[in-house]
Amino acid sequence: MKNKNNKSCPPVSVGGQALLEGIMMNGPLGAAMSVRLPDGTIFTQAKEYKSLRKKYKILGIPIIRGVVTFIESMIIGYKCLMESAELSMTEEELAAEESKFDKWIEEHLGPKMQTIVSVVGTVLGILLSVALFFWLPSFIADLTLGGADNRLMPLIEGLIRIVVFILYIYLTSKSKYIKRVYMYHGAEHKSILCFESGQPLTVENVKGFKRFHPRCGTSFIFVVLIVSILFFTLVLAFFPDIREYRLLWVSIRLLATPLVMGIGYEFIRLSGKYNNPVTRFFAAPGLFMQRLTTKEPTDDIIEVGIAALKAVTEQEAYEAAKAAAKAGPPKKNKESEESQAETSAESTEQTTDETTEQVSEATTEEPAEQADAESEAAPDEGRADAV
Secondary structure (H helix, E strand, O other), rough: OEOOOOOOOOOOOOOOEEEEOEEEEOOEEEEEEEEEEOOOOOEEEEEOOOOOOHHHHHHHHOHHHHHHHHHHHHOOOHHHHHHHHHHHHHHHHHHHHHOOOHHHHHHHOOHHHHHHHHHHHHHHHHHHHHHHHHHHHHHHHHHHHHHOOHHHHHHHHHHHHHHHHHHHHHHHOOOHHHHHHHHHHHHHHHHHHHHHHHOOOOOOHHHHHOOOOOOOHHHHHHHHHHHHHHHHHHHHHOOHHHOOOOHHHHHHHHHHHHHHHHHHHHHHHHHHHOOHHHHHHHHHHHHHHHHOOOOOHHHHHHHHHHHHHHHHOOOOOOOOHHHHHOOOOOOOOOOHHHHHHHHHHHHHHHHHHHHHHHHHHHHHHHHHHHHHHHHOOOOOOHHHOOO
């Protein structure tokens, strides 16, 4: 995403991701995340992010760079998502979210087993995604249209896959947590659009922009779905009987997925440079779906987006974010309350001591002043008594 209209600085690329009560941004200075803490403050910290594309030039060539970028985005996005969940929740909420099974594993098997369970959960999630978006559409297509021409099956499967994806987004949007994430998603888009326009990053300016962005991840998914339909239709045009071997066909689809994603990524890059009927046609479904995956953000949510974006585009904010990352997040809940109570008690004691000293000094000075006044008022009497 480029800031082309801002003449005060050179064009720079900016991207982001919505988190739980926060936003992660990736810009010219690096990556950073801002999270709204339970006490209402915004905590912004820089995140270490070094793309392999900079280290290995071969990973920066077209098609391959799309796959690398997608994988890296998933990794850093997942880490930030988990961290934002911990930062944005109180200790009581975290304890309530932790299941008895999690506690039993941590107590009896230690943190290493907890990591293994997390990895297993991730693998199961990937398998579920494969079953939901690869196997299920093929199964439904065979069950309902088994006698159709094989060359038409990629189109049928693709349409079913799109329907499954829309239903998935719609059902997940019913969660109150996901609704909040979608509001932060909208704030991310609006903040970036404001930045790209060259306007100052203020709440009022950001509110004036739409929450839909043509280079959103939602648009990328739809582009990938459309490209996959075209690609596999072409494959079956040359090898019409290959679909009869189900295991081989599913394997080909899985192996070709990185290629399809790479093509989709290149199209998204082109759509950022050129605005023509072709790019608008492919981007239209994604823009329409953003009506589900984004919600209008409130002012406090927009503030989080602005904080994250400044941390990756303004040197001073980035240095502050790096310092915050080293210092770590502030203490929360009981620890912070105890600390605040201690500070308050010390402040009260200090105020009491100062008040006591002031009263004592005033009491001591008052008789002395009165004595001086009396001696000045009757000097003869003083001398007579002395004689």
